[in-house]
Amino acid sequence: MNKLVIIIAMKIKNEDDLDNYIICHKCFTLHKIIPIKDGYMASCNECGAMLYRYDTKLVDKSLALSISGLIFFILANFFPIVKIEILGHDQFITISKTIFTLIDSGFYIVGILCMFLIFIFPLMILIIDIILFTLLKLRRSKKFTKTLLVLLAHILPWSMPDIFLISILVALVKLIGYVQIDMGMAFYALIIFVLIDIYIVKKVKISELWILRENMILKRSKN
Amino acid sequence: MIDVEENRLIPCPICNAVNIDRGNKNICRRCGSAIYQHKNFITEKSWAYLITAIIAYIPANLYPMLITNKFGTHQSSTILGGVVHLWENGSYPIAMVIFFASIVVPLLKFFILFYLLISVKYPFGKDKKVDKHKLYYITEVIGPWSMIDVFVVAILTALIHLSNISIVAGTAATAFAISVFFTLLSAHAFDETLIRENIKDSK
Numbered sequence: 315m316n317k318l319v320i321i322i323a324m325k326i327k328n329e330d331d332l333d334n335y336i337i338c339h340k341c342f343t344l345h346k347i348i349p350i351k352d353g354y355m356a357s358c359n360e361c362g363a364m365l366y367r368y369d370t371k372l373v374d375k376s377l378a379l380s381i382s383g384l385i386f387f388i389l390a391n392f393f394p395i396v397k398i399e400i401l402g403h404d405q406f407i408t409i410s411k412t413i414f415t416l417i418d419s420g421f422y423i424v425g426i427l428c429m430f431l432i433f434i435f436p437l438m439i440l441i442i443d444i445i446l447f448t449l450l451k452l453r454r455s456k457k458f459t460k461t462l463l464v465l466l467a468h469i470l471p472w473s474m475p476d477i478f479l480i481s482i483l484v485a486l487v488k489l490i491g492y493v494q495i496d497m498g499m500a501f502y503a504l505i506i507f508v509l510i511d512i513y514i515v516k517k518v519k520i521s522e523l524w525i526l527r528e529n530m531i532l533k534r535s536k537n
Numbered sequence: 538m539i540d541v542e543e544n545r546l547i548p549c550p551i552c553n554a555v556n557i558d559r560g561n562k563n564i565c566r567r568c569g570s571a572i573y574q575h576k577n578f579i580t581e582k583s584w585a586y587l588i589t590a591i592i593a594y595i596p597a598n599l600y601p602m603l604i605t606n607k608f609g610t611h612q613s614s615t616i617l618g619g620v621v622h623l624w625e626n627g628s629y630p631i632a633m634v635i636f637f638a639s640i641v642v643p644l645l646k647f648f649i650l651f652y653l654l655i656s657v658k659y660p661f662g663k664d665k666k667v668d669k670h671k672l673y674y675i676t677e678v679i680g681p682w683s684m685i686d687v688f689v690v691a692i693l694t695a696l697i698h699l700s701n702i703s704i705v706a707g708t709a710a711t712a713f714a715i716s717v718f719f720t721l722l723s724a725h726a727f728d729e730t731l732i733r734e735n736i737k738d739s740k
């Protein structure tokens with residue numbers, strides 16, 4: 315595809331006018347933000363990635379989802395994920411047992427890394443999201459929401475509960491035929507938690523949250 | 538009124554806000570993060586992480602990943618050995634998942650980052666045809682999946698530890714985890730705005 319690269323000198327009143335523009339996170343094309351209808355989204359005409367959307371219910375929806383996410387995350391941590399029977403012995407794993415077995419057997423680096431990737435970061439994201447969406451809903455705290463959003467952007471790439479879930483399935487397929495496997499309640503809780511996590515982490519983009527913050531908090535303080 | 542050229546606009550890596558590129562050091566006008574420090578410094582950090590990751594990947598493949606103790610006999614297998622074993626036993630899908638996650642993904646990420654890091658400094662002739670942003674995006678998406686094998690080892694170790702039969706993690710697990718960790722660091726330290734800078738230079 316031939317693309318004409320035209321360097322346009324644009325005129326802007328001040329730097330804040332740059333808020334009317336967005337750069338595609340996938341292909342780096344510059345777009346001007348145009349108003350769209352409620353419930354619709356704008357996508358990049360170069361690569362098709364979602365740029366932003368206008369959804370008045372996004373804050374309520376995300377807040378409800380983060381709270382349910384936290385509930386399922388707690389359930390997933392308190393109950394056994396899988397139970398197996400091997401040589402007449404019952405064995406089970408929980409998320410914490412998976413981490414502490416590694417640390418107990420001397421694998422400190424792997425153990426601590428796993429603790430962050432599958433426990434601390436996913437939990438932090440849920441808590442940050444709950445506080446953030448509550449503050450957005452209350453239209454408060456310009457400064458703290460900024461801190462939370464920056465922190466969130468740093469943690470997001472390091473949260474891997476979805477990959478852990480797939481790993482459980484891989485591990486179990488390896489054991490099929492040798493042992494009898496029973497899925498525990500936490501396994502189903504973990505599936506629901508991962509689905510919620512995928513929605514609030516992967517579907518809701520950081521740039522959207524900044525736009526929300528602007529609309530909900532900054533514009534109000536001007537009035 | 539300010540006049541600004543479109544190709545001087547860069548996104549903040551943290552909050553995506555559009556900023557005007559002012560050269561050596563930019564502070565995002567919205568979130569206050571440093572967008573772009575000294576050009577050389579940024580690639581050097583990314584190089585250092587990448588090289589550490591590649592070095593750690595060598596013992597990750599030579600040492601055993603998983604040690605199975607069965608009634609007094611020890612059996613250890615490396616990453617590749619484990620894949621071959623699964624394949625021979627007919628577990629094709631799992632063999633392919635592990636092969637993809639532990640061998641294809643890390644190597645692909647090494648090559649892409651290596652290429653990107655070289656090409657932002659020394660653009661080759663046909664360079665413009667390669668969509669570097671897409672390449673970087675691929676590394677971001679597939680990167681974390683290389684943790685699968687480490688998690689699998691962790692799960693099996695926690696699940697099977699009887700006196701007669703036990704599964705223990707091997708040295709490779711630590712080496713592999715370090716390798717994945719540094720590859721992720723390298724990818725995040727890589728400054729995507731350098732790709733843009735380069736297109737501008739080559740005109």
Ligand SMILES: [Zn+2]
Nearest residue numbers: 338341358361
């Ligand atoms: Zn795009």
Ligand SMILES: [Zn+2]
Nearest residue numbers: 549552565568
């Ligand atoms: Zn920013």
